[in-house]
Amino acid sequence: MSLQNLSEINPHLALWQSENWVSPVERDWERFVRKVEAILGHGLDGDDQTDGYSIDTAHDFFAEGETPEAYALEAMANEMELEAAFGPMLVHPGAVMSDHIRYLVATAFFGIIILAMLTFGSPVGALAAAVLGAFCLGAAIYA
Numbered sequence: 001m002s003l004q005n006l007s008e009i010n011p012h013l014a015l016w017q018s019e020n021w022v023s024p025v026e027r028d029w030e031r032f033v034r035k036v037e038a039i040l041g042h043g044l045d046g047d048d049q050t051d052g053y054s055i056d057t058a059h060d061f062f063a064e065g066e067t068p069e070a071y072a073l074e075a076m077a078n079e080m081e082l083e084a085a086f087g088p089m090l091v092h093p094g095a096v097m098s099d100h101i102r103y104l105v106a107t108a109f110f111g112i113i114i115l116a117m118l119t120f121g122s123p124v125g126a127l128a129a130a131v132l133g134a135f136c137l138g139a140a141i142y143a
Helices: 011-020 024-040 055-063 068-086 099-120 123-142
Strands: none
Touching (some): 024 068, 055 068
């Protein structure tokens, strides 16, 4: 009796496993990012020149075998250097908005426009809704 291949038993499960396989290096990279973000208190989606940190530089540190703490210290030093040169950094609300909140804000934009068209029917109501909607959409895009 021979052992059957998983793809022969259940091809859907075999396909799912192949699509969801994550290499050990990728798992280590994800742990590295989570640790750095926990230390810094924010995500790594930034630009070295304007924010003092970036996902690309973090990956360079990771690839060189550095620790998450080493990159976090580097990023904090860069942030302090930028703050000393240009003053305190302002964090716009979008910087701390989660993807879920961005989705809700964008959905609210379209809801406001539809509501204005159905309810008000007047140019003033549509204009007011468009202004509110543009604000919501701008917040979602800017974030």
